[in-house]
Amino acid sequence: MRLLYVEDERLIRESVAKQIQKMFPLEVFTACHGEEGLELFKKYKPEIVLTDIRMPVCDGLEMTRQIRELSQDTIIVIVTAYADFEYARTALQYQVHDFLIKPITIKSVQETVCELIEMVKVKNMDRDNKLQIQISDMLHGLISSESLFWKKQVILSGCRIQEYQKIGGFTPSDSGLILYAVKNIIEELLEVKQQKIQYCLISESYNMFYLIFYTEYFHSTMQTQQIEYQIKKLCEEMVDVLENNLFLPIAHIETGFFDGRDLYSKYLEVEQCMENDRTNQHMIIQMKDAKLEEERIIYALWKDKKFDQVAEKLVLYFNKTNSIQERQNLMIRLSYYLYIAMNEEKGEKQLIFKEFYDSFPKIKREFSEMEIAVRTTETLKKLTEKMEKMEKKILHPVIYNIQKDIRDNYSEVKLLKDYAKKYNINATYLSELFVKECGKTFSDIVTDIKMDKAKNMLNEPDARVYEVAVKLGYHDGRYFSQLFKRCTGMTPKEFQKRCDKYE
Structure with missing residues (x-):
């Protein structure tokens, strides 16, 4: 952390700077007038500036004005005499934090600098948190x-x-x-x-x-x-x-x-x-290049157990090419999409990806697109039966009740601490319990439940996106649309159009 002290009296300047360095872990730079202070500010970007007002060459107010044009975050304190106080008040328009009245004492400098260091730490933390949130939203x-x-x-x-x-x-x-x-x-x-x-x-x-x-x-x-x-x-x-x-x-x-x-x-x-446990393989689905419309249709038909229609779609799907490698790549892409879509629908992983992918047929040269389609359809039938036989995980009763509360009143979801108070459980422990039981945080679970509700609402005829958002407790329709796309890969409008195709 850096501090710039601007004072034209050499003895005062050197004495105060020496005391500040002795008391605090700061880099301290000194200047004898505003012009020199401005050059040092541009070079070192100090977080804190202490400056006198009346100085030769360039006074403290002019330097403060120019510093404020360069930075809104720098904390500036004016050192002034009683006689100059009204003059110094004009510095308020430059968002000066405080005034130190001359003659300044070591104690007043210590108290002021201590306060300013804490302010810088809070500002840095706030800036870092905002940047973290911004980058997370971009990601x-x-x-x-x-x-x-x-x-x-x-x-x-x-x-x-x-x-x-x-x-x-x-x-x-x-x-x-x-x-x-x-x-x-x-x-x-x-x-x-x-x-x-x-x-x-x-x-x-x-x-x-x-x-x-x-x-x-x-x-x-x-x-x-x-x-x-x-x-x-x-x-x-x-x-x-x-x-x-x-x-x-x-x-x-x-x-x-x-x-x-x-x-x-x-x-x-x-x-x-x-x-999907494929970190050692190089083939990655290019989501930005592939619309995955065919895969979405196949998943919807599989979900509804319309296996005859699944087979028909698969024939067309694998009829794009006769190349064994390209057909195998299509199988990888299809299994990728079905696995991801299934887990989003179920809310938890019932199969690991390797087990899921290995159950699909391996493409052979002699297989026609019809045979590939039949074998893949049989795989999907077996997967359906297997998942239906799997026992559902028994949740901790508190987690089960909170999830039920959220589903029953999804438009007004409470804070985690409110649910902790309702069920007489420590809030920190409850947060950890969500991760342990569900593999997700409390906020992730809330989002999953709301997005499932959103899908059901958007399936309704004449459903309007902004009305769905409000019902779910999102007062910003744009944010709801962005969140829905992040969770489903589609905007609400795209989801509605897809649903229309299946009816």
Whole structure:
């Protein structure tokens, strides 16, 4: 943290600066007039400025005005005599935080600087939290990444904790502690590797998190490649620490550098690899290129057990090509989509992806599209029977009752602490219980329930999107539409059009 002290009296300037450095862990810069102070401000960007008013060359008010044009966040305190106080009041229009009346004492300086340091910490925390939320919304496609990541190159790394081994002593409820460890590891490694790299850590669930590394475009291809190598090496070192020091086996995947404006589409690609246990395979569904309309239709028919129509659609689906490899790729893409759609519908994973994918037929040269369609349809029938026989997970009674409360009154969902009070349970423990029982946070469960309700409402004839949003407790229709798309891959309008096709 840095402080700039501007004072034309040399003895006062040196004495006060020395006392501040002795009392606080600050970098202190001094200037003898406003012009010199402004140059130092431009060079070092201090968070705190203490300045006298009456000085030669450029006075404190003019310097304050110019500093405010450069930064709205800098905290400025005016040091003034009683005689100049009315004059100093004009500085209020420049959002000056406070005034120190001369002659200043060591105690008044200590109290003021102590207060200012705390203010800077709060401001930094607030700024970091806002940035974290903004980047999270960009990652999930809720807002455009154009403003923040224009002319920036980004690397996205997805990390999933495979299991919580007993040897490490961690459980899913320790996810916050693990993320804290990850942040410390990254910051330590970044300091060694490259100062130009910025990053953001986004928690997706108790066992999934994303790291977004971003930097400015470089004219030199070699420099870009060097920084990309450094980031990938950094990720490898982070995973090594988590696995060997914390005993947490990690599946991870990272992209190369891409245009920051493509953040959401890259997130979809990485998410599918991480969620579907295919981190070691290179084929990724390009969501931005494939509309997946045929896969949606096949899933809807499978869900309704219309297997004859499923077979008909599959014949057309595999009739696009005679290539064995391309047909196998179509099978991979179809199984991907069906697995994701099934889990969204059920709200929990009943099968791991490998088990799900391995049940589909492997394409052979002698298979016609009709035979592939018949074999795939038989697979879907068996999967339906298998899932129907699976016993539903018995939830903790408190979690069950809270979910019932949310479904019964989805337009006015209470805060977690309110449900904790209702059922006489500690709020922190309840939060951990949601993750343990459901594999999701309380807010994720609320969103899932509301989105299921939204689907039912949008299926109704003449349903209007904004009315559905209001009924669900969302007073911002645009936010509801963005959230619905994030959860389903479609806007409410697209979902309604798709439903119309199936009727």
